Amino acid sequence: MRVIVTRPQQDAGPWVTALAEAGHDAVALPLLGVGPPPDPAAVVAAWGRMAAFDAVMFVSGNAVAQFFALKPAAASAFTAQAAIKTRAFVVGPGSVAALLRAGAEPAYIDAPSPQAGQFDSEALWAVVGPRVRPGYRVLLVRGADSAHAAGAGVGNGAGRDWFANQVLAAGGSVEYVVAYQRRAPALRDSERALAHQAAQDGSVWLFSSSEAIGNLVAACGSQSWQQARAVATHPRIAQAARAAGFAVVCESRPTLAAVLASIESLQ
Numbered sequence: 272m273r274v275i276v277t278r279p280q281q282d283a284g285p286w287v288t289a290l291a292e293a294g295h296d297a298v299a300l301p302l303l304g305v306g307p308p309p310d311p312a313a314v315v316a317a318w319g320r321m322a323a324f325d326a327v328m329f330v331s332g333n334a335v336a337q338f339f340a341l342k343p344a345a346a347s348a349f350t351a352q353a354a355i356k357t358r359a360f361v362v363g364p365g366s367v368a369a370l371l372r373a374g375a376e377p378a379y380i381d382a383p384s385p386q387a388g389q390f391d392s393e394a395l396w397a398v399v400g401p402r403v404r405p406g407y408r409v410l411l412v413r414g415a416d417s418a419h420a421a422g423a424g425v426g427n428g429a430g431r432d433w434f435a436n437q438v439l440a441a442g443g444s445v446e447y448v449v450a451y452q453r454r455a456p457a458l459r460d461s462e463r464a465l466a467h468q469a470a471q472d473g474s475v476w477l478f479s480s481s482e483a484i485g486n487l488v489a490a491c492g493s494q495s496w497q498q499a500r501a502v503a504t505h506p507r508i509a510q511a512a513r514a515a516g517f518a519v520v521c522e523s524r525p526t527l528a529a530v531l532a533s534i535e536s537l538q
Contacts, residue, residue, distance in 0.1 A: 405442030
């Protein structure tokens with residue numbers, strides 16, 4: 272079965288390889304690009320104010336990578352050697368792995384259990400919520416939405432807003448810094464042709480972002496998705512796929528085993 276992997280270019284490769292090893296015809300069609308932040312100085316300044324925060328919440332692995340890409344040489348955090356004992360909050364295993372690659376130590380990372388039913392803001396709050404008290408200070412590291420998704424009303428900001436609202440309701444404070452720019456890629460003619468074909472030939476679209484769905488719809492104009500099938504790695508993403516017109520949408524946990532089971536259920 273052909274599977275269309277829509278993750279950003281830098282994230283798609285391992286998924287394509289793993290799906291191919293499982294016997295699927297996996298093809299990368301990145302529908303979300305990741306670029307540098309619009310204001311790099313703001314990210315550098317956030318590193319300089321790390322001691323002002325009890326925790327830093329990273330919305331994704333890309334948020335981790337881009338935030339650390341602008342880390343000043345003298346800055347140190349999320350390790351036993353660091354004088355600053357700020358915690359790192361992330362919602363899933365991919366972001367944990369990104370923190371470990373960046374040099375953070377497991378003892379300073381808070382995330383849902385790998386066995387959690389879902390990896391999202393709600394699952395993270397179940398872990399860290401009890402420690403948030405009046406005066407607790409959180410820096411939320413996020414990306415800026417692409418114009419296509421914002422216009423389509425399917426941006427993936429709901430989880431971030433929910434988490435920030437929980438912190439505020441508990442008496443804490445939240446500051447934001449944009450560490451990267453999410454952007455809609457300019458599809459080549461061959462990629463657009465692939466998208467049109469995959470909308471009707473039984474291929475399975477693998478979506479890990481509502482914003483990617485908005486970018487796809489914007490790029491393909493009047494294309495109907497009434498014959499298209501998708502696996503979505505979160506209920507909110509599945510809702511966006513259904514709203515776009517996908518005929519069959521299967522929800523899955525964002526792990527390889529769960530995604531493979533969902534794909535095979537569509538055969």
